[in-house]
Amino acid sequence: MVECTTIEEVGSTGVGAMTLAFLIFIVSTVVFVFKANNGGETRKYYYCTSYICGFAAISYLGMLSGQGWLATTGCRQFFYARYIDYAITTNITILLLGLLSGASTELIAGAVGADFAWIGAAFLGSVSVVSEVKWLWFFINIGALIIVSHHIVVLFKAAAEAKGGEVAQLYGKLVWLTFLCWICYPVVWLFSEGFASFSISFEVCAYALIDVASKVGLSFMVMSANDVIAAGGEGTEFV
Numbered sequence: 001m002v003e004c005t006t007i008e009e010v011g012s013t014g015v016g017a018m019t020l021a022f023l024i025f026i027v028s029t030v031v032f033v034f035k036a037n038n039g040g041e042t043r044k045y046y047y048c049t050s051y052i053c054g055f056a057a058i059s060y061l062g063m064l065s066g067q068g069w070l071a072t073t074g075c076r077q078f079f080y081a082r083y084i085d086y087a088i089t090t091n092i093t094i095l096l097l098g099l100l101s102g103a104s105t106e107l108i109a110g111a112v113g114a115d116f117a118w119i120g121a122a123f124l125g126s127v128s129v130v131s132e133v134k135w136l137w138f139f140i141n142i143g144a145l146i147i148v149s150h151h152i153v154v155l156f157k158a159a160a161e162a163k164g165g166e167v168a169q170l171y172g173k174l175v176w177l178t179f180l181c182w183i184c185y186p187v188v189w190l191f192s193e194g195f196a197s198f199s200i201s202f203e204v205c206a207y208a209l210i211d212v213a214s215k216v217g218l219s220f221m222v223m224s225a226n227d228v229i230a231a232g233g234e235g236t237e238f239v
Contacts, residue, residue, distance in 0.1 A: 004071050004075035005167065006075060007071050007075050007076070007077055008074075008075060008076045008077060008199075008200055009077045009200060010077060010200045010201050011200070011201040011205050012201075013201045013202075013205065014156040014200060014201030014202075014203075014204035015064070016062055016204060017201075017204055017205040017208045017209075018060050018064050018204060018208060019064060019238055020208070021060050021208040021211060021212055022057055022060035022061055022064060024212055024216055025053045025054075025056045025057035025060060025212075025215070025216065026053075026057045028049075028053040028058055028115060028215075028216050028219060028220075029050055029053040029054040031223075032044075032046050032049040032050040032053060032219060033050045033054075034051050034137055034221070035049075035223060040230060041229070041230045042229050042230050044098065044099060045096060045100065045222055045223075045229060046094050046223075048093075048095060048096040048099075049096070049218075049219035049222055049223070051088075051089075051092050052089045052092050052096070052215050052219060053215055053216060053217075053219060055085055055088045055089050055092075056085055056089055056211060056215050059081050059082060059084065059085035060208075062081045063081050063082070064224045066070070067081065068080055068082075068084070069081065070127075072126060072127055072193070073128075073129050074196050076196060076200060076226055077128055077200050078127065078193065079204075080123065080127075081124075082207060083101025083119055083122065083123040083126075086119045086122075087116065087119045087120070089215060090115050090118075090182070091112050091115050091116070091121060093154065093178060093214070093215075093218065094108065094112055094115055094148070094151075094172065095108060095112075096218075097152055097156055097171070097174065097175060097178065098111070098156060098221070100160070100167065100170070100171055100222075100229065100232075101156040101157065101159040101160035101163070101171050101176070102159045102160065102162065102163050102191070103155065103156045103159040104159075107151060107155050107156065107159070107237075109145075110147075110151055111148055111151035111152060111155075111156075112152065114144050114147035114148045115142035115144070115148050115220055117140070117147075118141055118145045118147075118148055121136075121137045121138070121141035122137070122141045122185070122190065122193075123141040124137045125137030125138045125140075125141060125193065125194075126189070127229035128175075134194070135194075138186070138189070138190070138194060141186060141189075142186060145182065145183070147211045148182070149179055149182070149183070152175050152179065153175055153176075153179055156171070156173060156175065157171060157172065160172070163232065166167050166225075166228045166231075166232070167228060167229070167232035168219075169172070170228055170229070172220070173221065174218060174221055177213070177214070177221065178214060178218060178219060180208050181213050181214035181217075182214065184206075184210050185207075185210060188203065188206045188207060188210065192206075237238070
């Protein structure tokens with residue numbers, strides 16, 4: 001995309017972080033696939049966690065293999081494979097939270113649409129050559145994230161509270177972990193793809209830490225609450 005004589009690429013620290021993240025994701029995927037095959041009321045949640053961790057593992061494998069990147073303005077290495085991952089895994093996370101909370105199909109669809117806008121704007125901002133266009137995409141990205149957050153923190157949470165009991169308490173923990181992790185993404189973007197203040201290795205380490213916390217952390221919290229989820233039943237759809 002950009003003609004460069006030299007490119008600022010990820011260093012050994014960043015490669016180490018990607019390797020560790022890949023191993024965590026692949027092991028987690030195996031665990032959740034095994035849990036999904038055990039059947040029961042919670043199977044659909046383990047399908048979600050399996051795909052969340054599985055697609056993340058594929059993304060990290062691609063980046064480790066030297067694929068899924070291009071040179072952007074400033075001759076920085078930009079891993080677009082990360083955004084393919086996010087477009088899939090954040091939406092599966094929304095589906096998981098929607099199923100658990102008992103939110104209606106309409107609410108889930110609204111969150112998914114805003115999520116695609118969030119991830120798409122972040123990607124387009126990353127590859128923009130014109131500075132003004134880059135920051136326009138950044139503000140669209142923030143706006144879409146606010147809409148996503150409103151859905152999962154307010155609307156989905158109201159649906160979970162309508163169910164009451166331990167499911168509502170569990171949802172509260174899951175959604176705050178997700179929200180706190182997701183608002184870290186634009187902060188890292190601001191100082192990496194935005195201002196280019198972070199080195200590529202530091203950027204990769206920061207994204208890897210957020211990825212593991214938001215995906216693996218969430219998934220194991222779901223697994224640890226297996227009995228609570230199973231006892232919660234299907235509930236009533238909240239519009």
